[in-house]
Amino acid sequence: MTSLSSQPLRRPRQTRVKIEQTSLVLILSLMAFLGLFPYLFMLLTSFKNNQQIVDSYWGLPIPIHFENYVAAWDQTRYYFLTTFTVVAATVAAVLLLGLLSGFIFARFSFLGRNFLFTLVGLLLMVPSIAALIPLFVLSKDLKMLNTIWVLIIPSIAGNAVLAVILFKNFIEAIQQELFDAAQVFGASGPQIFRYIVAPLSFPIIGTVSLLTMINVWNDFFWPLLTVTDDKLRTVAIGIQFFQGQNATDYGGLMAGYTLASLPLLVLFTFLSKYFLAGISGGLTASDK
Amino acid sequence: MTASPVVAKAKKRPRKIKPMLYLGLVPLFAMLFLFSYYPAINGLSKSFFDWKFIAKSDFIGWDNYQKMLGDKAWWETFQHISLVLLAGVTIMWLLPLLAVEMLISLRNSRIQYILRTALLFPLAFPVxxxxxxxxxxxxxxxxxxxxxxxxxxxxxxxxxxxxxxxxALWSLIFINFPWIASLPFFVFLTGLQNIGTEIFEAAALDGASRLQRFFLIDLPLLGRQFRLLFILAVINILQFGVTAQALTEGGPDNATMFPILRILNVAFRGGDWGYSAALSSTLFIITFLASVFVFLVSRGERQNDKSL
Known part of the structure; x- marks a missing residue:
């Protein structure tokens, strides 16, 4: 596009572009640094004892103190066990419900199909927080309070809604020819599900899994209200309790925060595609 | 790809196994009815009772709602939420949009990728x-x-x-400043990246400046994304209660009190479950109407502009 400009003109233009690009990189780096700074500070401070925090507030932790992590792990390890259990159970159930129901909604026509699907979609518009009080009373009546079930079962119901919608949209988009071929060979509904739908749905399975994991890991009010037994606290709630116990031991607190962040960080690092799809998963669904 | 042939094809075959289909949907609907629909309906009906945990509940008609009309602390929470929403759709969009524009102007795709990851990285941390x-x-x-x-x-x-x-309230709003690691950033970025470079190149050939391109091409093409983010901002606004609960518990002096915190306080500290149910139901109806309204408006607009 610069082919028209003569030789002497090209040089200043190139320098201008170079300056422009460099300043863009600088501004964006500054923005990234601002965004990352709290976490960087958290990591550095998690290796300091109280004296080091006073003496070298911004500096590197020299010498490094690992005691904070030992103490933090000692106080929080049950929270991790609980959360992993809840995450595993919720994800497994949500995937099962989502795949099966999504498959039925996407590939079969039956009386009340649209009505039933609207019933599911309607729940997307309702903030779960609005039904918190009656759900709490229900859980109390079912004698589920302060058990692991109160963390798992309502979270399955809450996460299944979006999962069903995402699976339905995805399975609808699978090429019809595959289903035709399967029918020609006499495959039954369950066989089609087992040999075509499930394997092809791998990307959406990844997205829904990550979406559910992030949701469960971040869920706050529900575990806060329903669980008082320390060993049943999830990480999100446990950290709050931990915060109360160690109010001014900043090094210990930051070690606890870092530990609480590790699982999601690992997922982000190795599955960033699914992680970001999971974060924006609700978005693509409400877009439809 | 389209839905119609799928349904047409499927219509012929599965008549025989229809009971199986409903059976397959039973687990989902059992869960949803027991843990989503029933609580919502039960909350609505209990809002007309003097609902106590231990004693028998008495039917009291609209009393709870009457009480709500005069509840100053309750209505104040909506002022707080309005401010958060206003900030959420202005300053919290502006900086991410600016960052996206700068990011897509980078010519070195490697540096672009590194910066993109660094900008989004804070999203990987638990809330x-x-x-x-x-x-x-x-x-x-x-x-x-x-x-x-x-x-x-x-x-x-x-x-x-x-x-x-x-x-206090402004401090809560400024959490995550400069708000780049956010859904708006991600949505704007994917939105502009999906437009395709041809249209930008055409604009450059026609001699459009970068600023002209932003106002005449980028912004109009992001219309759908803006509407989407607005719906999400309305729904997610309730999530802000988590921040307030964790840091201030609604204080000091109710300056950061949000509807959800008021609802929980009335129930768990005041023991007035019927009144709490009335507040929940009101909040539920307000959010529901708001999201239906935004949904209908955005759908109408989408039908108007054929370009999308």
């Missing part, structure tokens, strides 16, 4: 960790903000950010 780290930033004694102010000679500006009713 509660982010909230508590910002709690530490605002900490009046050893907090990052006050320490920084003192060291650069602006110690007079240092204050108890979350402990002062004048600054």
């Amino acid at each position: 509660i960790v982010t909230i508590y780290m910002w709690g530490f930033i605002y900490n009046p004694n050893q907090g990052i903000l006050n320490t920084l102010l003192k060291q650069i000679g602006l110690g007079s500006l240092a204050q108890n950010w979350l402990g002062d009713p004048k600054t």
